[in-house]
Amino acid sequence: MKMISIPAPKSSSVADAYIHQEPEIQALFPYAPYTDSSYEVRLEQLDQREKAYLRKELVQVLRTYHQQESRHPEIAKNLDLLEQSGTSAVIGGQQAGLLSGPLFTLYKAITVIQLAKREQKRLGRPVVPVFWIAGEDHDREEIDHVWLQNAQGTMIKHTYPREMSLSKRPISHITLHQEEMKNWINQLAWQLPDTPYKSEWLTVIEAAAAKANNWTCFFAEIMFELFGKYGVILIDSQDEQVRKLEKPFFQKLLEKEEQISQRVAATLTDIEQMGYVAPLTMDPDQAHFFVLENGERQALLREKEGYRTRDTGNFYSHQDLIAQPELLSTNVITRTLMQEMLFPTLAFVAGPGEIAYWAAYGTAFEEMDCQMPIVYPRLNITLMEPNSAKRWEEFQLEWDNLFGSLSDQKEEWFRLQKPPEAVAMIEELKGKLATWYQPVIQYLSEEISTHLETIGEKNLQKHWQQIDYFSKQTDRIIREKHQTSLRHWDEIIQSLQPNQKLQERVHNVIPFWNQYGLHWLEQLVEQDLLQGKGDHIVAYL
Incomplete structure (x- = not known):
């Protein structure tokens, strides 16, 4: 596969400043992602915290999640390694998008695989790839569709029928209705041209749906199919067994929650004073947890004697929440801290939005008596189809044109x-x-x-x-x-540039699988793509 690595244009975003190692933004992170010594220092820091990790308990939960019929030998091997002291992890994560979601989800997984492999070889210590599925998220509108191009060249949103009653239910708690999903998949297949690969992906996707009892499991089955042979360990953050394991960490997070909020808010102010747009806004009374009520995820507000749900007005004491950790879930801030509590994380693979968020979290990690891991920018890739390559030459376009309209x-x-x-x-x-x-x-x-x-x-x-x-x-x-x-x-x-966005943010793997098979994805995984620093890769199909 021919590949071209091109520098992405500079912007005024926090993520871009981090990728280009601008000093004022880099100072918000403890490690520089493209510096080899960062990984050695981080590994030493993890060794000092070794006793804090519940390795055996975590791996036992993960082995249960990776059912035998779905588990590739490489996954089993990496679970054994994770159980051993001294093994670290490279983690990336995403919501459970239908049919794996936008292409950047796959590129995030590829980055996790390649970074873990590279650092294991370089450090001479086991490093395992982990993909964190945000099963507690409830924003179904972000994940309940794929985009397809019709015969007229127009992008059409192929949406799964939505049940409004499930609007705040965690994605992992949404039942997958087999017949309904099969019909949705067949409708999607009908809109794609007949090719030698159509029956291949259709068979795989239908089998994945048949094995799954909820949306997150469906996503996981597809990820097993695509990346199982590379040993990627999956974790569903909404797994009840994971939640029970998190109980002592939730207790510590709840004790420190107000201080964490204050320190993140202060850093957000610093980021704005540097001239950047703050990556998130925070209500001063916002608690950084959700609680399940009648199966729905409710945001909590902080009060003197405890917490109250924003929408329903129900009150919870500190002890109420600790007594039932399976009802709790983290938000965008505390999720990062929970990952650090569970896994000896060498590096976290982040997209541009995540990098901007993490810029505000350094002091939150300090509040929890730990340190932010290395934050490594995920790969950015555009697939250049043969027809597009011809047209690119026809109009004599330069690579800078890819980033303009x-x-x-x-x-x-x-x-x-x-x-x-x-x-x-x-x-x-x-x-x-x-x-x-x-x-x-x-x-x-x-x-x-x-x-x-x-x-x-x-x-x-x-x-x-x-x-x-x-x-x-x-x-x-x-x-x-x-x-x-x-x-x-x-x-x-x-x-x-479908929908006036980069390809990786809109297109799903299925149209490319249908047209070209999956050989191109295997080539992306197996070629070393981490040599550039924030470069954009154009891969010719």
Whole structure:
């Protein structure tokens, strides 16, 4: 597979400043991700905390989660390693998106695999890859669909039927209705062209759905299929056995919760004073936990004597929450701390949004008497399909064009196809018409009636509208003349910038699996892609 690594353009975001090692943002993180010595120092720090980890108990829970029929020998091997003192982990995570979610979820998993493999070899110590599935999340709208391109080149949202009664239920608690899911998958398959690979992915996905009893399990089964042979350990953060294991950590988090909130808020203020947009906003009374009520996840607000749910108004004492840890779940801040409590985390693989969040968390880790792990930026990849590669050459595009609006570039290209004088002549005509009209309007309004001034202005506007109509018809004829090239532009846009976003944030693996099989994904995993520092990789299919 041909690959090109290109520097992504600099922006004013926190994530970009971190990737480019801007000193003021880097100072918020204890480790530089592209410096070898960071991993050695972090490993020493983990060794000092070895007694804090419940390795045997954690691995026992993970072995139960990785049922024998789903477990690849490499996963079993890595679970054995994780049980041993001195083994560290590289962790990345995501919500349980349908059919694995957007492509960047897979790129995050690839980064986890490659970073763990690289550091195990370099450090001479076991390092295992872990993928954290955020099963407690309840924002179903983010994960209940995939985008497909129809025959006309338009992006269509293929959404799973939503049950409004499940709006705040953790994703791991949403039952997968087998027949309904099978129908949804078949509808999706019907919208994709018949290829040699169609029956392959359809068989795999239907088998994954048949094994799963909830949405998170469905996601996990697909991840097993894609990455099991690379030994990726999966964990569902909403697993009841995991939650029981977390009880002492929840107790400590609850004791420190207000101080954590204050310190994160202070860091967010510092980030704003540096001139960056704060990555999140915080209510001063916001507690950084959710509690399950009648199966729904309710946000908690802090009070003097305990906590109260934001929406339902129910009160909970500190002891109420500790007594039933299975009802608790973390939020975007405390989730990072819980990962650190459970796993000896060498590095956390983060997307741009996560990097921005983690910039505010350093002092929260200190409050919990530990240290933030190395935060490693995930791989950014664009898949270049053969047709898109041809069109890219056809229009002589540069790599910088990938990060600008291709739709705007298409319109600029079209503008250049018009006769150079055409636009100027039409604008000149409108100007001359106004010049001719104004003296007539002024004379008639003064000599006959001021009412004629209004009528004259409206009449002028109608003439302008007719000129605009003439201009649009000219554009239409020119577009028809260049319709093949414009269609080629649309092919590039829908493949590389669907919905005016980078491909990795919209497209799912299924259309690519359907068209090309999975050999390209295996090549991405097996090639060393971590050499660039924040570069964007273009992979030719």
